[in-house]
Amino acid sequence: MRTVSVINYKGGVGKTTLTSNLAAELAWRGLNVLMIDLDAQASLTFSFITPDDWSDNYADTKTVKAWFDSIEQRNPISLADIVFTPNRISNALKYRDGGVDLIASHLGLINVDLDLATKLGGANLTQAKRNFLSVHSMLATELDEIDQDKYDLVLIDCPPNFNIVTKTAIIASDYILVPARPDYLSTLGIDYLIRSTNTLIKEYNEFAELDDGTSTTKIDPKFLYVVFTMIQEYGGQPISAQRPFMAKTKRLSGIKVMDAYIKRNDTIFGDAPQFGLPTVLKGYSSGSHASVVEGLEDVAKEFCIGIGIKI
Ligand SMILES: Nc1ncnc2c1ncn2[C@@H]1O[C@H](COP(=O)(O)OP(=O)(O)O)[C@@H](O)[C@H]1O
Ligand SMILES: [Mg+2]
Secondary structure, three states: OOOEEOOOOOOOOOHHHHHHHHHHHHHHHHOOEEEEOOOOOOOOHHHHHHHHHHHHHHHOOOOHHHHHHHHHOOOOOOHHHHHHOHHHHHHOOOOOOOOOEOOOOOOHHHHHHHHHOOOOOOOOOHHHHHHHHHHHHHHOOOOOOOOOOOEEEEEEOOOOOOOOOHHHHHOOOOEEEEOOOOOOHHHHHHHHHHHHHHHHHHHHHHHHHHOOOOHHHHHHHHEEEEOOOOEEEEOOOEEEOOOHHHHHHHHOOOOOEOOOOEOOOHHHHOHHHOOOHHHOOOOOHHHHHHHHHHHHHHHHHHHHHHHHOOO
């Protein structure tokens, strides 16, 4: 089981679109994928189920917020209690070997960050380090409890910030995937994200080393790829206005840029969420829509090479 976090500080760069399409395509190709929606905006959740379904069946007890809260209240539930298989995509994958499960999000997840922050600190340095480790390793510890044969891949859709919930995802991850739009601010943000993440990893490992006698293990999440999203093509190439930002990102140290990319198409990505099925599974047979799907398939293939999974 590989765990991959999809992260970018910025909102609207295509994190959720990348997460849902990767999950769907890889399930189509035979993998069992668990998606975790850690963003309070819950776009990933609503890409797979309707708001009504969510309110009726999940909102109160079966979201990642309920899980965080249960630990806070010292009456922990497990991730297995809140995971489910969304209907619509499960039907589409009926005759395939792979499948997609989801852990839904909740608007109230914003408050979880504040609650977790109050758990940091401590009467002395040792206590503060213990608290730092226990808060930040929450998700990692829980994912360790999942049967390693049940899923080939866990994909975590992160919120557009670097708060504690996002950090729990990084700590739990083997790899970090960074979707980005080819524009000036996105390119700047990636460099900053890499540095902040490396600082977090270093701090966590220093604390883990000093921790006497407990079982805290060191972590080594790796930056996998920057995946460009919303690429506009002309003559089969990204347009010249976007190419300088792609080139600049390729020169960043600490992360590679994926060769494949996601093309911009407002029509098909615009109506994706209501439909309950990610774009990549919609079966367009020709024209510009099919070429967007081909791009998504290429992204999924290159992703698998990067994390060493055969499909
Ligand atoms: N390749 C694309 N072409 C056109 N629109 C896109 C594309 N990818 C995403 N979008 C749209 O942009 C918005 C933000 O995408 P989303 O994946 O939700 O980003 P994030 O998760 O980073 O906030 C959504 O409305 C989505 O439908
Ligand atoms: Mg999102």
